[in-house]
Amino acid sequence: MTTARHHRTGLPPAGSRRLLEGWLESRRAAGFAEHQARYGPAPVEFYADRNGRARLLAAVDASGLRGRGGAGFPTGRKLRAVAKGRRPVVVANGCEGEPVSSKDHALLTVAPHLVLDGAVLAATAIDATEVILCVHRDDPIAGTVAAAVAERPSGEIPIRLVQVPGRYVASEESALVNFLDNGDARPTAKPPRPFERGVNGRPTLIDNVETLAHLALIARYGSEWFRGCGTAESPGSTLVTLGGRVARPGVYEVALGTPVAEVLDRAGGPDEPPQAVLFGGYGGTWLPVQSAVRTRLSHEDLRDAGATLGVASLTVLPARACGLAETARVLRYLAGESARQCGPCMFGLPAIADDFTALVLGGRAAQQAEQRLRYRLSIIPGRGACAHPDGAVRLAASALRCFGTDLRAHLAGRPCAWAAQPALPLPGWDRRGGDWA
Template sequence: MNSAAVPLTAGHPAPGPYDPATARLLAGWYAIGRPATLVDHLRHYGPAPFGSAFSGSACSPLVEAVAEAGLTGRGGAGFPTARKLRAVTAQRGRRVLVVNAMESEPASRKDQFLIAVAPHLVLDGAALTAAAVGADTIHVCLPRDRVAQYRQLSAAVDDRQRARLDPVRLRLHALPDAYVSSESTSLVRWLNGGPALPGGSPPHSHERGVLRRPTLVHNAETLAHLAMIARYGPAWFRQAGTPDEPGTLLVTVSGAVRTPAVLEVPLSTPLAMILDRAGGATQPLQAVLLGGFGGSWLPVEHLHTSLTRRDLAPLGASPGAGVLVALPSASCGLLETARVLTYLAAHSARQCGPCRLGLPAVADDFTALATGRADAALLSRLRHRASLLPDRGGCRHPDGAARLAASALHTFADDVDRHLTHGTCKAAHQPPRLPVPSATAPETWL
């Protein structure tokens, strides 16, 4: 990561007592100010309430509670969690649960931080989910380059095994660290002995996944929320957020803010308030990147918008992976976008035309625009090429790149005109703001 990388911090602990409306998954962190051991976890939350989970069918009390709570996936897609639980329990045979802790989004640190400070909350959620859907094995997938994270979670699993907390087997896996390796079918494909690349459908993973068994894949944060719902109930969960989009969300805030941090905020929190919780802007802002590298740029005038899918949808945006990057006016949004698109092109699965041909072409055109090397036909060519990416790939990777490119052309329209007329701008010489890793293609997917 470069100098713009987000530190693993939750900012300053909240003063006063624990407020369940604003701190839930991070309540233990705020209470003790350090990563929770198993003893800390049991003292704060007590043991996981497995009595509400055992069933292995769609009518499990826990599945019903999750449905009533309105929990949606926190990995980016926002799919209703109960629908995924019911889909896998509708299949015959012993099921498998996969915990997606890959977090390959470079601008996100939420899952890493959650596992660092509250590993047993994630593992509680995994064990409860496995019991609810009738899974006898839990596979926890982490990127292999985060050695310290793997060791920490392995130690937490060992502590739970010695305490005989979990009725199912937990297995940790270290996967190749690449952008598309965190896609759910990539995890299933790798666990079946293949490359960590997206697989085609059908059959879907919930029908035939790991070892050809019905497989449920859930993000780490989603499982931690599920563990809280199992303890405190759906009515408690709905005390935060909105009736349509309840609960809290972990958000990684970075860029031109005083305290880059992972924050837990209720859904419906205005974007400006989230930036204020990260210490506020250090410079005048022109835009924010919302959702991550496959997300959208929003002009600064939209910072009053609430963090909900409903409010962001008219702007062509969504909470996505819970990423918020503040871009100062002194930076070049076109150059920042070009760097991201070059990275996404290098880290594509290269299994279909949009990834092999479309993404590199769009990245090259955008780089030419950002660096003042545009020809007369570039803008129309770039718009046309970007419009061909969505809904044509073997996975959703090209869709995210197209969304980012389109939002940049709209948000930075004045800069586009200046770059086309006068070449590169002075802002292009500013230090980069987005944490873009090397654009070198991964050495291996195995």
């Protein structure tokens, strides 16, 4: 198995505290000098020639690193696909449009240079000459990131900071390429995929900032070290946002494969009786709490449980809340965040939100809405310009399964007493109709 242990400075971070070890407590950005004192220089020169690039690609392959932005695609395969093209570009995706996730914001707040190291090393691995770091325009992290970029040594692969409109789907890979090319942050139809033709028509690697931070550590400590925690299919640690009704909401770093009950315990556990857990944010999956806590936090275990890891976030819904009403609110938000350029989003998502609202109100209209809803959920997936409608369908379908008892009560004309009491956070403004440039 390929390693890079001879680049190690001191001891690697212990256990699963790797990205945030020692930094999160300070709640401030580590400067370049602090960063180098802890990790040593990024071993860019070791990987700069053809043989070195091959070693780095082999190390990432052997590590089993999977993307931390939602899809969980193997990072090594992504690097190799882009490396086949001419004059590739690296885009570090730090946009975090998911309302219940703040992991990327936390990472960039305290360890921006680990992300920048990873972006430069990825560029080295694929022989790219440009790195673009994207954050949302309405995210105050932009100032911290700009200061970190200004600290980078001269002669390094140039890094450019770009602020992207703060829309839910603006961080989708084709939307980023579209914005970087022509200033419009809406997704475009694929193919071609960005690794084939991306920014300025060049093959483009788009990786989440957490993924790149892990890559920076793999380049220093090797693939065997990275696999020292996690599972065979989901190796390493991950940043996870714990929210909803937990005692200490926030961002935590845990080993993949950790039982969900233990993950929630890191945040002090539920602070009132729980009903369900939402995995992967507002394009994710509801699971009843009894099933959720018996599941391990890994791609394979969540797949077996009928969910996906997605953007690693766990949101606990209290027993007093109405899961159908909460889902209806989220679906209305997702419909409003549509780019409004393809039928499944423009017409399908508002219709699903309307049907879910009818379910919440109950009675005869709810029975008719349920029939329409189940039909719509069966025909929308896979038909959008991006995966936004698929995520909304996944959320809606999981709510029908998870809150089946409540659904039957609503259909019988007995809506929940707490249906009018919001429990999940949503952005406090309406951005529909513009703000894509």
